[in-house]
Amino acid sequence: MMKKIQEAVAYIRSQIAADPEVGVVLGSGLGSFTNEISVEKEIPYEDIPHFPVSTVKGHSGKLIYGELSGKKIVAMAGRFHYYEGYTPQEVVFPVRVMKFLGVKTLLLSNAAGATNRTFKVGDLMIITDHISFLTPNPLIGKNHEELGTRFPDMTEPYRKDLIKKADVIAAAAGYDIKHGVYISVTGPTFETKAEYRVVLALGADVVGMSTVQEVIAAVHMGMSVFAISVVTDLGIRDEENIITHEEVLAAARNAEPKLTHIFKELVAQL
């Protein structure tokens, strides 16, 4: 494992000028944040030793390296999902590589379905906490002490100081930003009506198919994490409409400028 990480890190370092301090993982339909970066290098995933390769529509599959607000940043345009058939360890591999590249703060975004009845399509929700136990934990198996401890604390996976900063940024921009709990599911099916009710009963405000495994790996390694969900559909709803991937992508794209603004300002304040 460490050898694979080191080989990936060595390759990426051979392509870039200086180590990045900020890492970004972008969700479905949310890739245009990378337009804000003054790009110095784009590295296709297939060129990086041991990197999985992305297969989902809306995920372009490259590592983008450059500068934003005076900081070196590395962004994943396209992430790996458990439902694609990758193991949880493969899903989190790029986050581990980011850590060993020097990344201290990880920002993540995702598209999610809301079960909180007060949420609307297009809302942004800062993730304050998560529920991981419907998806396999990426730390199952031998613990690599070089990465972190066997039993990592998870009382504050999403850093309160970053949440506070984002709240101020959002308020200054006039955004009505939500806070809430994200629950991860494996997908690729969207939930049945009964499953959305279970999600709600378990205490989650939104549900999605990503993020949590990456956050667990990041917290294991001591990274500071901040994450935002974009509400792309409503799980608990009165009308009988169905949810499609196209609708999720369209809703994500509409909300994207707000998300981009928050990430950009947050990076400036790190």
Ligand code: HPA
């Ligand atoms: N459920 C799970 N994942 C999702 C959803 C959803 O409703 N919307 C976007 N990703």
